[in-house]
Amino acid sequence: MSDRKGMRQMTRGLRRALVGLLLVALVVPALYLGSSLVVRPIPRDYQYSSTVESIPDAGGILAQLGAHMDSAQLGILKGMLGGMAHIPSGKQSTLVTYLEELNKLANNMDEIRSKLHDAQSALASGNRAQALTNLRQLKDLRNQTQLLFKSLPSLLQQVADSYEINTSDQSQKLSDLEAQFKVYSQQIDALNARLVRQTALGETMLWANSSSSEIFVGDTFFIYGALSTVNGTALIGRNLTIAFLTGETTSILTDVAGVFNASIVLPAGTPSGKNDVKVTYNPTGGDAELYSPVSTVVQVSAVYRQSTLTLSMVPTNPHPLDVVAVTGDLKETFERIPLTNRTVIVELDGAFWGNSTTNLLGAFSFNVMIPDTIANGTHRFDVTFPGDTYAPANATLIFDVSLLQSQIRISADRTSLLSGMRLTVSGDVSYSDNRSAAGSVAVYLDDTQYGNVTLGANGTFTSSINVPIFLNFGAHEVRVELIPSSGVQPSSATVGVFVYTTPVIVALIVGVSTASSGGVYLLRRRKRLAMVTAPSELVESVAHRERVVVRPSVEELVRTVESDADHAARVSRCYRLARSLIDSKSGEETRMNETHLEHLARVSDAMPQLRDQMKQLVELFEVAEYSQYPVGPDASKKALELLLNIHEATS
Amino acid sequence: MKHAKTLALAVLLSALFVLSASYYWPVQEAYHPLNTDWNGCSSIYNSSENSHLVFDYSQPLSPTSSVLTLIGPSTAFSPSEVRVIEQYLLAGGLVLLADDFGTGNSLLQGLNASARFSREPLDDLLFYSRNENFPLIVNFSQSRITANISSVVMNHPSFIEINDPNNVEAVAWSSPFSFVDLNNTNRPPPNATIEAFPVVAYTQIGEGSLVLVSDPGIFANDLIDLYDNSKLFDDLRAMGNRSVLFDVAHLVQSPLSVERVRMRLGIDAFRDFLGSSMGAYIQITIAIGVIIAFSLEIARRVNKRRILSSR
Numbered sequence: 001m002s003d004r005k006g007m008r009q010m011t012r013g014l015r016r017a018l019v020g021l022l023l024v025a026l027v028v029p030a031l032y033l034g035s036s037l038v039v040r041p042i043p044r045d046y047q048y049s050s051t052v053e054s055i056p057d058a059g060g061i062l063a064q065l066g067a068h069m070d071s072a073q074l075g076i077l078k079g080m081l082g083g084m085a086h087i088p089s090g091k092q093s094t095l096v097t098y099l100e101e102l103n104k105l106a107n108n109m110d111e112i113r114s115k116l117h118d119a120q121s122a123l124a125s126g127n128r129a130q131a132l133t134n135l136r137q138l139k140d141l142r143n144q145t146q147l148l149f150k151s152l153p154s155l156l157q158q159v160a161d162s163y164e165i166n167t168s169d170q171s172q173k174l175s176d177l178e179a180q181f182k183v184y185s186q187q188i189d190a191l192n193a194r195l196v197r198q199t200a201l202g203e204t205m206l207w208a209n210s211s212s213s214e215i216f217v218g219d220t221f222f223i224y225g226a227l228s229t230v231n232g233t234a235l236i237g238r239n240l241t242i243a244f245l246t247g248e249t250t251s252i253l254t255d256v257a258g259v260f261n262a263s264i265v266l267p268a269g270t271p272s273g274k275n276d277v278k279v280t281y282n283p284t285g286g287d288a289e290l291y292s293p294v295s296t297v298v299q300v301s302a303v304y305r306q307s308t309l310t311l312s313m314v315p316t317n318p319h320p321l322d323v324v325a326v327t328g329d330l331k332e333t334f335e336r337i338p339l340t341n342r343t344v345i346v347e348l349d350g351a352f353w354g355n356s357t358t359n360l361l362g363a364f365s366f367n368v369m370i371p372d373t374i375a376n377g378t379h380r381f382d383v384t385f386p387g388d389t390y391a392p393a394n395a396t397l398i399f400d401v402s403l404l405q406s407q408i409r410i411s412a413d414r415t416s417l418l419s420g421m422r423l424t425v426s427g428d429v430s431y432s433d434n435r436s437a438a439g440s441v442a443v444y445l446d447d448t449q450y451g452n453v454t455l456g457a458n459g460t461f462t463s464s465i466n467v468p469i470f471l472n473f474g475a476h477e478v479r480v481e482l483i484p485s486s487g488v489q490p491s492s493a494t495v496g497v498f499v500y501t502t503p504v505i506v507a508l509i510v511g512v513s514t515a516s517s518g519g520v521y522l523l524r525r526r527k528r529l530a531m532v533t534a535p536s537e538l539v540e541s542v543a544h545r546e547r548v549v550v551r552p553s554v555e556e557l558v559r560t561v562e563s564d565a566d567h568a569a570r571v572s573r574c575y576r577l578a579r580s581l582i583d584s585k586s587g588e589e590t591r592m593n594e595t596h597l598e599h600l601a602r603v604s605d606a607m608p609q610l611r612d613q614m615k616q617l618v619e620l621f622e623v624a625e626y627s628q629y630p631v632g633p634d635a636s637k638k639a640l641e642l643l644l645n646i647h648e649a650t651s
Numbered sequence: 652m653k654h655a656k657t658l659a660l661a662v663l664l665s666a667l668f669v670l671s672a673s674y675y676w677p678v679q680e681a682y683h684p685l686n687t688d689w690n691g692c693s694s695i696y697n698s699s700e701n702s703h704l705v706f707d708y709s710q711p712l713s714p715t716s717s718v719l720t721l722i723g724p725s726t727a728f729s730p731s732e733v734r735v736i737e738q739y740l741l742a743g744g745l746v747l748l749a750d751d752f753g754t755g756n757s758l759l760q761g762l763n764a765s766a767r768f769s770r771e772p773l774d775d776l777l778f779y780s781r782n783e784n785f786p787l788i789v790n791f792s793q794s795r796i797t798a799n800i801s802s803v804v805m806n807h808p809s810f811i812e813i814n815d816p817n818n819v820e821a822v823a824w825s826s827p828f829s830f831v832d833l834n835n836t837n838r839p840p841p842n843a844t845i846e847a848f849p850v851v852a853y854t855q856i857g858e859g860s861l862v863l864v865s866d867p868g869i870f871a872n873d874l875i876d877l878y879d880n881s882k883l884f885d886d887l888r889a890m891g892n893r894s895v896l897f898d899v900a901h902l903v904q905s906p907l908s909v910e911r912v913r914m915r916l917g918i919d920a921f922r923d924f925l926g927s928s929m930g931a932y933i934q935i936t937i938a939i940g941v942i943i944a945f946s947l948e949i950a951r952r953v954n955k956r957r958i959l960s961s962r
Contacts, residue, residue: 017658021665044723044752045681045806045868046784047689048877054782057838061777064828064845080827083789086802086878088780099777 058095058163062170065102069173071180074113077106094162098155101148108145109177112138112184119191128292131195138188149178203230204294206240208260208279214301217266218389223298224261227254227281229291234258238287243278246270268388270302304387306333309344309395311383317400320372320487327365328395330358330385338362339390347382356383372487376403405432408441408493410480416498418505420469423497425478426462429455431488439488444479452483473501551584552577557647558640567636571624574639575617578646582610585650596621610649617642673911674918680905682723682867684897685912689873692722692897695884699895704916706909707900708735715744715859718891721758722749723867724901732900733761741857745891749864751809754901759863764854765815768865771831773810773848776839778826780804780877783837787878788850790824796853796862797822798886800879806868810848819863823851851883862887 068076081103087096119134152174160167208225215221223242227235235258242262243249246269252262264277280295311328318324326346330339339362346353346366356364368381381397410427417423429437437459440452445465453461465478476499481492552560557577564570579599583589586606594602600618604611620639624631678685684696684704696702705712705719712719712735719739728736736758740746748755752770759767775786784807791797803823810831813819824847830839839845853862864883868874875881888895899912924930 018661021661045690045871045873048781048785048804048806048873049689051781051785054837057776057783060839060845061828064776083778083787083802083826086787086789087778088787 055163056093056095058159059165061095061099062159062165062167065099066169066173069170070176071109071113074106074110078103078110081106094155094158098152098159101152101155105145105148105152105177108141108148109181109184112141112145112181112188115141116184116187116191123191123194128195131191135188135191135195138191142185142188145181149174149181204228204235204281204283204291205230206279206281206294206296208296208298210277210298210300212300214303215266216303216305216389217268217270217272220263220265221300222261223264223277223279224259225279225296226257226259227294228258235281235291238281239284241280241282243280244270245275266300266302272302272304272391275300275302304391305389307331307339307385307387307390307393308333309383309385309393311381311395311397313381313397313399317402318370319402319404320370320374323367323369324399325365325367326381326383326397327363328383329361329363330393331362332390339385342385342388345384345386347384349379350382353381370401374401376401376489403487403489405489406430406437406482406491407432408480408482408491410478410493410495412478412495412497414497416500417467418500419467419471419502421467423465423467423478424462425465425480425495426460427480427493428461429459429482437482437488440483442481442483444481446476447479467499469502471499471501473499473504475499551581554644554647557643561636561640561643566631567633568624568631570636571620571631571639574636574643575621578614578617578643581643581646581650582607582614610646613642613645613649617646670914674915678908678912678915680899680902680908681725682871683899683902683912685915687872690868690871692870692872692875694872694875695720695870695881695895696897698881699888699893701894703896704912705896705898705900706913708732711735712739712744712896714894715739715742716892717894717896718745718747718887719896719898720747720749720870720887721755721898721901722747722870724748724750724754724758724898725903726901727754727757728761728901730761733758737762737856740859740861743858745859745887746861747864747887748861749867749870751807751866751868753867755863762856762861764856764861765813765818766852766854766863767812767814768863769809769812769831769848771809771833772835773805773808773825773829773850773865774832774837774839775826776828776830776845778828783832785874786825786829788823788825790826790847791851792822794820794822794853795890796851796886797883800882800886802878803869803880803883804874804878805850805866806871806874808850808866808868810850811852811863811865813849813852819852819854821849821852824848825850860890 065077065080068080081099084096084100084103115134115138119131119138122128122130122134153171156167156170156174159165204227206225206227208223211222211224227238227240229235234254234256236254236256238254238258240252240254240260241249242252242264244267246267248267250262250264252260254260266275277298277300278295279298280293281291282293283291307330309328309330311326313324313326315322315324328344330342330344331337332339338358338360340358340360342358342362343355344358344364345355348368353368354366356366358364378398378400380399382394383397384392384394386392406429408427408429410425413424413426425443429441431437437455440454441461441463442452443450443463443465445467450465451463453463455461461480463480476497477494478497479492479494482488482490560577561570561573564573575596582603591599596618600611600614603614617639620631620635620642623629624635624639677687678691679688680686681690682692684692684702687693701717708731719736736746740762748758750756750768751772752768756767756770772784773786774783776783778787778789779785780787786805786808787802788805789802791800810825811819811821813821827847828845829848830843830845832839834840850865851863853860855861864870869880870884875884899909925934
């Protein structure tokens with residue numbers, strides 16, 4: 001009853017503890033989070049996503065604009081309204097519309113002022129065409145701006161109505177700007193009048209032609225023509241400019257009849273085919289006020305004469321370091337005219353090698369030593385004539401370079417070995433032309449280089465390799481490579497060896513030895529522990545195959561047991577003596593392979609009266625024989641006591 | 652014994668509950684890189700592949716080929732912190748200091764920079780989005796910081812007072828319709844100066860650059876996707892070789908905030924590791940180890956029982 005009450009009290013205490021923990025688990029985070037809310041400062045930002053659109057301060061905006069709305073500050077006004085395109089599209093109010101139109105007005109006014117200045121400058125420098133272009137743009141701008149001045153007042157009135165503000169100041173500013181616009185408009189009209197007047201006075205005519213429509217580059221031809229006013233009056237002694245596509249120019253003066261005839265040579269580099277030759281008259285000085293500039297184009301077709309390159313070499317299949325003689329000539333293609341004193345560019349396998357110059361016969365020659373670094377196989381010489389007044393030409397010479405073949409013979413002093421041992425590899429190297437090889441070879445074991453060996457007089461070599469102690473168990477390869485020397489084809493040879501990894505062999509031997517000896521030891525120990533042999537004190541005297549057992553006295557037993565100094569040994573001896581006594585009593589022979597537990601089971605069945613005492617003795621025996629626990633005098637004393645009891649029971 | 656086990660389990664469950672609440676409760680500090688709310692900076696943090704949090708300045712900052720972002724600092728910079736940042740700048744680092752009414756000036760003072768945040772609210776009469784507190788910035792000069800940017804929107808910014816234009820170069824200005832809203836009425840006070848104010852500027856310190864932005868809200872989640880705000884951060888990130896260090900040491904801190912963030916990052920890193928191939932390999936190894944250990948224990952117990960029963 002009291003136990004049940006105690007349990008109830010314990011359960012109640014446990015419940016309280018659990019509730020307390022639950023509260024802690026809930027309250028601690030709540031306190032923490034609450035404190036974080038408490039310490040959060042006043043935000044210094046506003047939440048954009050929950051902000052509504054506000055009504056702009058139209059009065060303030062127009063007042064700010066009005067401060068800069070005059071012709072002297074058009075640039076500032078433009079800058080203020082320059083970002084109008086970024087105003088959010090949702091804010092399309094009458095104010096924004098008005099400001100956008102005002103922005104256009106400011107831009108137009110500023111551009112009109114700028115282009116008026118440009119046009120006047122162009123006119124002053126005689127660039128009438130530029131002035132005319134500016135005038136056309138000015139007229140367009142004026143038309144657009146006039147429309148803006150018509151729409152802006154009504155837009156401004158809408159702003160005044162929408163925002164209920166006074167816009168009279170802004171209206172006044174608009175009027176001031178319109179007054180300035182009228183000034184600009186008058187200047188545009190004046191410019192227009194001046195340009196019209198110049199056109200009527202100074203129109204000029206220029207015509208030109210060429211002596212031939214197809215001209216060889218470098219040959220002389222003529223550009224001729226005449227310069228006059230539209231009325232046919234020859235313009236005498238005027239300077240004309242003749243310009244080519246290459247950028248080159250030449251000048252010529254008109255004669256007393258206004259005629260010109262220029263002797264021209266098409267320069268090298270002129271693009272082949274149709275070319276425009278531009279003849280220009282630019283009035284200078286007083287002429288600039290009287291005559292308009294004029295130009296005309298004559299089209300001529302530029303043609304290059306063809307050239308041909310031929311090429312040959314001796315010998316045709318060289319070895320490295322051989323000197324080959326390369327000869328060739330450069331001639332005009334059709335009439336075979338030698339092209340003298342021309343430079344040709346020589347390339348070997350695409351890399352610049354050098355230049356050569358043609359002689360009076362158009363021939364050229366040069367010697368080339370085939371480099372020792374060249375690879376076996378096909379190579380090429382490319383000779384190029386870059387062209388001048390003759391078209392470019394080139395020729396290619398393909399040739400084969402054959403390297404000397406090499407052969408390596410190799411052998412090892414053994415085909416298998418333990419790792420860590422030394423392996424000697426020897427052999428020789430020979431060339432295909434029966435020459436003795438020279439140089440050196442590289443020795444590799446499984447792609448790891450173990451050094452270079454210099455070849456002997458007859459191309460022989462010998463190399464020793466210390467096989468690494470931890471090299472993998474199995475087949476490996478020793479490779480000898482001829483280190484490429486001048487003009488010799490590299491080669492290699494291999495020989496296989498089988499490597500027994502020494503640490504693995506040692507580990508295997510040690511492992512097998514340890515396992516087998518350990519196994520034997522464990523087996524024997526088990527047997528020894530399981531067997532309980534009769535003590536020597538109870539000598540089995542076997543004579544004539546008859547067994548005589550001498551039963552010891554109590555004193556003999558005590559003496560025998562106490563002859564052992566160790567208490568564990570005493571316990572074991574007590575057990576063995578007891579077992580011998582029981583076996584003697586039962587008349588059975590001691591079973592060699594019977595364990596102590598099996599013996600106990602048999603004794604329990606055969607002699608139940610000894611079961612308890614024997615069981616106690618077995619437990620003491622187990623501790624003394626099998627465990628690591630120390631066995632003290634109490635245990636040995638108890639064992640002796642049990643032995644004497646058994647002695648008495650079996651008497 | 653039974654009760655002791657129950658109590659231990661309850662303690663364990665309570666601890667797990669507290670830790671789970673700490674982990675899953677959102678970070679709420681303004682401008683914090685892990686704050687996913689409107690006033691946090693999680694968007695720019697998550698969009699930066701190579702980003703790290705700076706909890707303190709006890710060690711030199713590295714690598715110097717990155718951008719250190721100080722967005723909305725609220726606690727003053729100590730002399731030792733200023734020294735670390737100065738060393739970072741001298742070694743070629745890039746520092747973004749975005750502040751309006753916070754403690755950015757303590758860093759500028761420590762670095763002896765020729766500019767200060769005005770700590771006065773800047774509004775705009777015409778160029779704004781939604782209302783005057785969100786000025787639109789459309790005036791930029793050509794620079795790496797403002798490449799490909801035509802407009803950004805700010806949130807109740809201040810402006811930058813440049814004391815020496817030879818040392819500090821402004822690269823963005825508010826519109827000519829902007830003014831200091833001292834009365835917080837969104838209207839210019841009488842006789843107020845209405846003009847363009849610098850809002851983004853930079854100065855060279857040693858081999859490094861210090862970029863000043865007079866509003867931290869420009870990089871907050873609420874505004875980062877509007878106009879060219881994200882491009883502005885992209886430009887700075889590109890200047891920092893796409894490596895970003897986020898300062899959290901000077902943000903407004905709730906109690907245990909740093910510990911909570913560290914725990915959260917640690918758990919996230921562990922979860923990432925578990926998802927990696929190496930993590931999977933280790934998990935399999937541990938599982939196999941546990942299975943073998945259990946098997947051995949079961950075998951031992953069976954053997955013991957057999958010996959006892961044989962007696």
